[in-house]
Amino acid sequence: MLSPPPYSHEMVTNYLHALTHMLDITGRTDRRSYWYFILMVMALSCLAISVDSAIVLSTLTDGTPEIKIGTMTMTFGALHFLPIFSASVRRLHDIGKSGIWILLNCVPFVGSMILFSWYARPSALNSMHGEAPRERLSRPNWADRTQF
Numbered sequence: 001m002l003s004p005p006p007y008s009h010e011m012v013t014n015y016l017h018a019l020t021h022m023l024d025i026t027g028r029t030d031r032r033s034y035w036y037f038i039l040m041v042m043a044l045s046c047l048a049i050s051v052d053s054a055i056v057l058s059t060l061t062d063g064t065p066e067i068k069i070g071t072m073t074m075t076f077g078a079l080h081f082l083p084i085f086s087a088s089v090r091r092l093h094d095i096g097k098s099g100i101w102i103l104l105n106c107v108p109f110v111g112s113m114i115l116f117s118w119y120a121r122p123s124a125l126n127s128m129h130g131e132a133p134r135e136r137l138s139r140p141n142w143a144d145r146t147q148f
Contacts (some may be wrong), residue, residue: 015040022083027097029090029128034119037087041080048076091136096124 014036018029029037052070072114087097095118125131 018083018087022086025086026093026129027090028094028123028127029087030094030123031091031120034087034091034094040063040083041084045073045076048072055086059145071081088115091119093127093129094123095121096127097117 005042008092010032018037049070049072052072089102092099092101097118099112101115101118104115
């Protein structure tokens, strides 16, 4: 019998936590929780795209070369917009930045790359949004020694 991957429970826990706190843009989200949530969203969006492709493929391809998005993919994106937004704002709070920096997404490519590098930064010890969780800071991590 196969055992689940060692971090699968933590991924699901972080995903459910982000969904239940989708209207809360205060506080902090540490790096590991944020990236586990994003990984789970990416996996589920691939699943939604696959279901759309498999089930509705005949109705989406009518001979035209344009790309069309299926109902499941659109529904998934609409349901996950707020959780991704609030988790990203909380992640910015965790590195000591204001949530208004999320507007960098409006700058094509460059803004997203800057935000991506900020999301990869380690947690700030103290910020105006509270203290960092001590158990996350006590573990050595190679990414904590890098600066982006």
